[in-house]
Amino acid sequence: MSAIHHAPSAPILNVFANADAIVDALASFVIKAQKDSVEKKGRFTIALSGGSLPKMLRGLIGNPAVKWDKWHVYYADERVVPLDHPDSNHLSCTTNLFSKVPIPTSQIHTIDTSLLHDLEELSDAYEKELIREFAQKDAARFPVFDLILLGMGPDGHTASLFPGHELLAEDDRWVAYIEDSPKPPPKRVTFTFPVINHAARVAFVAAGAEKQDILSTVLDNPEAGLPASRVKPAFPGQLYWFVDEAAAVKVAFPSTPFKL
Numbered sequence: 001m002s003a004i005h006h007a008p009s010a011p012i013l014n015v016f017a018n019a020d021a022i023v024d025a026l027a028s029f030v031i032k033a034q035k036d037s038v039e040k041k042g043r044f045t046i047a048l049s050g051g052s053l054p055k056m057l058r059g060l061i062g063n064p065a066v067k068w069d070k071w072h073v074y075y076a077d078e079r080v081v082p083l084d085h086p087d088s089n090h091l092s093c094t095t096n097l098f099s100k101v102p103i104p105t106s107q108i109h110t111i112d113t114s115l116l117h118d119l120e121e122l123s124d125a126y127e128k129e130l131i132r133e134f135a136q137k138d139a140a141r142f143p144v145f146d147l148i149l150l151g152m153g154p155d156g157h158t159a160s161l162f163p164g165h166e167l168l169a170e171d172d173r174w175v176a177y178i179e180d181s182p183k184p185p186p187k188r189v190t191f192t193f194p195v196i197n198h199a200a201r202v203a204f205v206a207a208g209a210e211k212q213d214i215l216s217t218v219l220d221n222p223e224a225g226l227p228a229s230r231v232k233p234a235f236p237g238q239l240y241w242f243v244d245e246a247a248a249v250k251v252a253f254p255s256t257p258f259k260l
């Protein structure tokens with residue numbers, strides 16, 4: 001009997017009045033994803049990004065519904081710098097979130113900074129960290145995160161997947177490295193598209209007028225193939241966008257009232 005292949009579901013676009021409204025809705029959304037995952041499996045696997053995202057997670061701080069001891073946190077991308085370097089995505093998440101909540105630090109999976117000198121080894125080691133969480137690579141062809149939270153740069157990049165870069169075609173590795181990022185710092189490690197597109201839920205968070213041109217290109221003209229348009233979680237995965245009115249002003253793609 002032949003397998004039935006479902007096309008990826010259309011993205012769900014939620015538009016909010018401003019960034020503060022995104023913060024509240026995003027917190028509710030993350031908590032709902034956590035609740036569903038903990039009920040099913042007793043744990044919650046989430047991958048975070050850097051850039052503007054960590055500050056947008058402030059709605060989780062002090063919220064009693066967040067079960068921090070169930071969280072297992074990874075980074076969708078990380079800059080190849082020490083973890084206390086101002087460019088580190090982990091430092092940004094720690095400053096804005098983890099230093100303010102009771103999450104066990106052993107459940108925050110950072111890159112191995114003893115390997116910063118060797119990008120191949122560093123990305124292999126981070127891939128192995130994922131394999132430890134998600135079982136053997138052969139058994140699970142790609143990991144299925146409960147939730148991946150992404151940002152989108154003004155050039156349409158997401159994680160450290162940049163327009164026109166050869167990494168966009170990577171279809172085997174879980175974690176890859178880049179030495180020539182057009183946005184500094186040049187050396188980074190990143191989840192690949194197969195990992196992002198196997199997640200149960202992926203959510204982009206984008207706010208501010210500086211995102212309005214790229215947001216309309218990514219949502220209204222996906223055939224342009226920008227990295228953010230290539231995020232299409234495989235069925236039954238679902239892609240969500242959390243954006244503010246300033247970012248959405250040029251978008252024709254239909255928005256949906258936010259509901260959990």
Ligand SMILES: O=C1O[C@H](COP(=O)(O)O)[C@@H](O)[C@H](O)[C@H]1O
Nearest residue numbers: 049050051052053151152153159
């Ligand atoms: O360099 C990066 O940029 C993207 C987008 O950042 P934003 O500040 O425009 O939100 C971010 O998602 C990624 O994690 C980071 O390494």
